[in-house]
Amino acid sequence: MVATVERAPALAPVRRRAPMRRRQARTALAFLAPALLFFALLFFYPLLRELYTSLFSGPRADVYAGVGNYTKAFGDPVARHAFWVTVQYGLGVVVGAIALGLVLAVILNQRMRGRSVFRGILLVPYLTSIAIVGLLWRNILDPDTGILNRVLHSLGLPTQNLLAQHPLATLVGVAIWQQVGYTTVLFLAGLQGIPELYYEAAEVDGASVWRRFRHVTLPLLAPTTLFVSVIGVISAMQEFALPYLVTQGGPDNASDLYVYQVWKTAFGFRDFGYASALSYLLLIVILVLSLVQLKVGSRGES
Incomplete structure (x- = not known):
């Protein structure tokens, strides 16, 4: 009870x-x-x-093709060329944005007058609409009426047609210009999270500026670098606006990035099934690259 x-x-x-x-x-x-x-x-x-x-073909995507669209993509020289161009573009943008962003972050992390103003100026291109960025640089680089050639002509220098001579390098440069502010801010946040104690200990041990940067700054910035590289690769592999607005994929498909080719396949050639298959293949590539980066990055951090 x-x-x-x-x-x-x-x-x-x-x-x-x-x-x-x-x-x-x-x-x-x-x-x-x-x-x-x-x-x-x-x-x-x-x-x-x-x-x-993606399992169908035809203008209305009403003819069953199974995996035919996927096998077609592997044998399509246009798709392979667009993918290779995108890989070159992605490598250039990611490496360039990381390198330049890290240098600018180290400079702006020093005690200097007007540091906040420079940080804000660097972010302006990133905060600007990509459509405005593309049209802006299209007008600047126009071989006939562009500001660049006017300045070169006034200085007595030979004019340039970068959109025709170096279209892919031009796109890479514009993308770096647009993204470097965001990369710099991320690296700045990483630098400000590093305790001064590590630098003081390295200085006591007699380490030079370069050694402190190499053995203290770079290892402790590894998580930030990993994040920037993963986001950069994903963004670069999906780039569409810049080739559409600046070069239209030309000349001779020299700047024909993969997503721009998918867009032309879908809305230019009206082959939505094949375009969907190309999109899914890109999704698989991005997932694999991201997992590889995260795996390699986690090993580097450990």
């Missing part, structure tokens, strides 16, 4: 907590429902729909 009386109060809170947890779960689900609905309708459904479309 005594044991029964003692157990009853212990079971009561458990019974009361169960309905409370269910109410909390329903409340959490109610708050999450709009976000879940958003992702279901605007992300997961289009993703599955595109996978379904």
Whole structure:
């Protein structure tokens, strides 16, 4: 009898907590429902729909092709060329933005007058719409009416047609100019998170400026560098606006990036099934590259 009386109060809170947890779960689900609905309708459904479309061919994507579109992509010289151009573009942009951003971050991390102003100026290109950036540089580099050739002509220097002579390098330069501010801010945050104690200890040991940078700064910036490189690769592999606005993929497909080729396949040649297959192949490549970077980066950090 005594044991029964003692157990009853212990079971009561458990019974009361169960309905409370269910109410909390329903409340959490109610708050999450709009976000879940958003992702279901605007992300997961289009993703599955595109996978379904990639199994068909024809202008209306109504002829079943199975994996034919995927096998066609591996033998398509135009798709292979666009992918190779995109790899070159991505390497140039990621390496250039990381190198220049790191240098600028180290400079701006020093105590100097107007440091905040320079940081804000560097972010302006990144915060500017990519459409405005593309049209701006298209007008600057125009061989006939561009500002660049006017300045060169006024200085008595030979004019240039960079859009025709070096289209891919031009796109890489514009992309670095547009992204380096964001990269610099990330590296600045990483630098300011490094305790001064490490630099003081290295200085006491007689390490030079270069040795402190190499053995203290670079290793401790490894997580930031990994993040910047992963985001940079994903962004570069999906680049569309710059070739569309600046070079239109020319001349002779020299700056025909992969996503721009997918767009031409879908809306120029009206082959939505093949374009969907090309898109899914790009998704697989991006996932593989990201996983490889994260794997290599985690080993470097350890």
